[in-house]
Amino acid sequence: MENFLEIQRYINFTEQDVAILKRLAPIMQPHLPKMAERFYSEIPKHPEAFKVFREPEQIDRLRRSLQRWGTELFTGVYDEKYVQQRYQIGHIHVQIHLPQKYVISAMALVREYFHQVINQEIDDAPFRMQANISMDKILDIDLNLMCEAYFSTSMQALREINQQLEEANRRLHEASEVKSEFLARTSHELRTPLSSILGFIRLVVDGVCQTREEEMDLLNDAFQAAEHLLSIVNDLLDVARIEAGKLEMQPRPFEVRPILRQVFALTTLQAEQKSVQLKDGTDPIKLPRVWGDPERFKQVLINIIGNAVKFTDHGQVMVSTRLDDGYLQFEVKDTGIGIAKEKQAELFEKFKQVDTSLTRRYGGSGLGLVISKHLVERMGGKIELHSEGLGFGTTVTFTIPIHPKYLDS
């Protein structure tokens, strides 16, 4: 609002100008149709304006509104309301995508035409001069207000773009922070087994051991730490491949049973060491051929069953299967530590890990579920995790498509 008054002050619009414009009104009125003609005669020269005023009805509407505009130019009450209305006209131009340069050049033609009319119709030289001056002032106000509308619209658009950029920037910053944290955690997780590997080998080399058995014991510890390190590195490489979209799959039909047997052999040992019962509840007869990458499928099974055993200190881990509308569904249910509801979604998120102290206590990179989710989905299946919270055990289910030929038969 203050802006509009500022414009009036700027061009020094006075009571005298108001009086002169009033006197001028009846003289100009008959010429307004011609003025409107001048205004829209410019349209064909501006392709963008032409796009807006192509239809005859539109030109007709423009003609009428221009005549109204012209009348108000001479008979207006030049208060804030007037100024606001003229500003609104500018906004309408913006809204209908009328180009600003068209409005400026059309206004120049209008101005020229009005001067022409004044010079023709008024013989009284002092009045003629005053009329020309007041005319210019009121047209300046109008043009300024129209340009102001264009300007404020551009500013608004810029502000919106700025907000979007800020938002995008914030998200990038966040992603970069998540990655930095991930890097710090990874460095930490790699240094820990490395400490044991180097430390035990060094002790053996330094001849600290008193017996060969003691040496073998330390080397065995170093070996275990090295295997742990290798599994972390492998998981990291998988995540890097997934990130780069370069994880390769070789899908083909395959039998589930032999893979299940292998995975059970591996994980049973792990379970027995901590007196957790690993139970095979899979259907002994009806396990259909499925479609996917058998190596990757095995990796998922090892991850999910391995996790269940790892996070269960007492009780059992039950693996079962069922047919589910073209898919074979696996369920791995444990009586382990479970996981708080609010942290369950994070488990599948790349570079986020629920609680690194768990990884340290239970071993592993903490990336197993992220990788498993990707692998299951790439093979066309779904993976889900359910837990009633800490202390209530965890159930993971995932599906793999049944081979189409098996479905047909």
Place this chain on the structure above:
Amino acid sequence: MTKKQTILVVEDNVLIVKFYHMALGRQGGYEVYATEEVEEILTLARSGAIDLVILDISLSGAQYRGKQIDGVQIAELLRKDEDTAHIPILIATAHAMEGDREKIISATSADDYLEKPIYDSKKLIEKIEALLSTNKGRAIQSG
């Protein structure tokens, strides 16, 4: 023969604890005691039986008043108590990113800081010796 000096190891990784036993106990000739139990750490430290603490930062089993705490908080507890404030603390952690050292030293007011992997037992023993002798000097001055 003077009494063996006792090092308290606060570390959650069993293999690394085993390394400290071999490197400091057998090679260094110290008494090595390892625990993550915070109450036990504080009781031992107050009893005057501990000459130096090797403290890990990320701990999985350190509970204090029902809450899980880390090495930084354990250091704060030790520093706050005038009976234990003088015990030298050597941080031994796998946190090794830019700024970690400064941040952790200022938060713990630890006497020294080692980044894992820690495997050179001779250097480790030298570092411990240096900390023990400055502390002895400090104790004599103040006493």
